[in-house]
Amino acid sequence: MQVKVVIGTIAFMLTMIILGYAALREPERLEHFTGAREGRTIETGAKIYFDNCATCHGVEGRAEECYDAAGNSITCQGLPLNNYFLVCGDSPERLAQTRFEGTKEQFVERTVAAGRSGTVMPAWSTRYGGPFRDDQVQNVAAFVLNYANEEFCAQEPARFDWPESVDDFLSLETDEFVAQAGDPENGAALYASYGCNSCHGNLDEPGSNQIGPWLGDIEEVGAAxxxxxxxxxxxxxxILDPNAFIAPDCAQGPCISPSAMRGDYAFAFSDMPQDMVDLLAYLLEQ
Ligand code: HEC
Ligand code: HEC
Structure with a gap:
């Protein structure tokens, strides 16, 4: 009898220890499981990205290296997604810049789902006539946001601090930049290489604009x-903040808000502020 009680007590205690151990491990196990699921989501998203998005946004998401279906190198039409100001931090600057109120997950998922009207960014969700289910949109969005790894986000990239006033900008003399006289010829080349012409057309051809307003008369129109x-x-x-003022008339009717114009030129010109000077010279020389 005594012995049975002792054995029973020991068995009971052992059971409790094992159960307790399992209970303690549960959060860890769950985390492992969630991590694995997240990993699979991103993996599925990566495949979707390379099959559908890399042609415009580039193989590394930097909009630098793009190939067509035959493997020929082509110009990247999309914006960089592997971009500090889009993916890093809780509320990346790109959201405020496009006047978006919500999380970065919502920003990326909604852009992917609905596309950007007025640009070549297609709508991908079946809800907007595209090919993807909701989970596919979520997967590819998770892949894009996964560019935000610790190392990449550790340091904000250096960028130019644009003065608000154009006169202050044109007379800047700092260690990093001294504004030179504008070169309209180089400005004309930049107007094409930054893709302005794909939306605004050629300055000497009224009506050649495809999306935004024609800019051939911007010296006059812009003053008013x-x-x-x-x-x-x-x-x-x-150029620096397309949403600061929405022009009334675009190529296909009234301009929409938020602006369909690329909103990242303030970053794109950061390496080369002189490009801004030359573009201004070209646009306002007419
Ligand atoms: C035909 C070219 C093209 C394809 C294909 C394409 N995109 Fe885009 N995407 C663009 C362009 C152009 C923009 C910028 C639109 C603008 O000027 O606001 C853009 C914008 C975006 C943005 C918003 C970036 C920002 O900073 O505002 C996200 C996110 C995005 N694309 C994700 C994707 C994903 C994911 C896919 C694949 C499922 C994809 N894109 C396929 C052309 C493309
Ligand atoms: C994806 C298409 C697109 C690209 C690329 C683009 N823009 Fe725009 N732009 C627009 C649209 C749409 C508007 C009108 C909405 C608004 O006011 O933001 C506009 C407006 C403007 C305006 C004001 C025009 C007016 O009549 O008030 C200027 C100036 C301008 N863009 C210059 C540029 C320059 C310079 C570039 C290249 C560095 C450029 N844009 C690239 C679409 C584009």
């Missing part, structure tokens, strides 16, 4: 857009 702004100030602000 915003009270107190010269044409030069207006064009400068329009």
């Amino acid at each position: 857009r915003v009270e107190g702004q010269t044409a030069q100030q207006y064009v400068y602000t329009s």
Whole structure:
């Protein structure tokens, strides 16, 4: 009898220890499981990305290296997604820049789902006539946001601190940048290489604009857009912050808000602020 009680007690205690151990391990096991599921989501997303998105956004998501279906190198039409200002931190600057109120997950998922009207970014969700189910949209969005690894996000990339006033900008003399006189010829080349012409057409051909307003008369039109702004100030602000003022008439009717214009030129010109000077010279020389 005594012996049975002792054995029973020991068995009971052992059971409790084993159960307790399992209970303690549960959160760890769950985390492992969630991690594995996240991994699979991103893996599925990666495949979707390379099959559908890399042609425009590039193999590394930097919009630098793009290939067509035959493997020929082509110009990347999309924006960089492997981009500090889009993926790093809780509220990346790109959201504020496009006047988006929500999380970065929502920003990426909604852009992928609905596309960007007025641009070549297609709508991908079946809800908007595209090919993807909701889980496929989520997977590819998770892949894009996964560019935000610790190392990549550890340091904000250096970028140019644009003065608000164009006159201050044009007379800048700092250690990193001294503005030179504008070169309209180089400006004309930049107008094409930055893709302005794909939306705004050629300056000497009225009606050649595809998406945004024609800019051949911007010297005159720009001077009358915003009270107190010269044409030069207006064009400068329009390039750095397209949403600051939405022009009334675009190629296909009234311009939409938020602006269909690329919103990352303030970053794109950071390496080469002189490009801005030359573009202004070209656009306002007419
Ligand atoms: C035909 C070219 C093209 C394809 C294919 C394409 N995109 Fe885009 N995408 C663009 C362009 C152009 C923009 C920028 C639109 C603009 O000017 O606002 C863009 C914008 C985006 C943005 C918003 C970036 C930002 O900073 O505002 C995300 C996110 C995005 N694309 C994800 C994707 C994903 C994911 C896929 C694949 C499922 C994809 N894109 C396929 C052309 C493309
Ligand atoms: C994806 C298409 C697209 C690209 C690329 C683009 N823009 Fe725009 N742009 C627009 C649209 C749409 C508007 C009108 C909505 C608005 O005011 O933001 C606009 C407006 C403007 C305006 C104001 C025009 C007016 O009549 O008030 C200027 C100036 C301008 N863009 C300059 C540029 C320059 C310079 C570039 C190249 C560095 C460029 N844009 C690239 C689409 C584009």
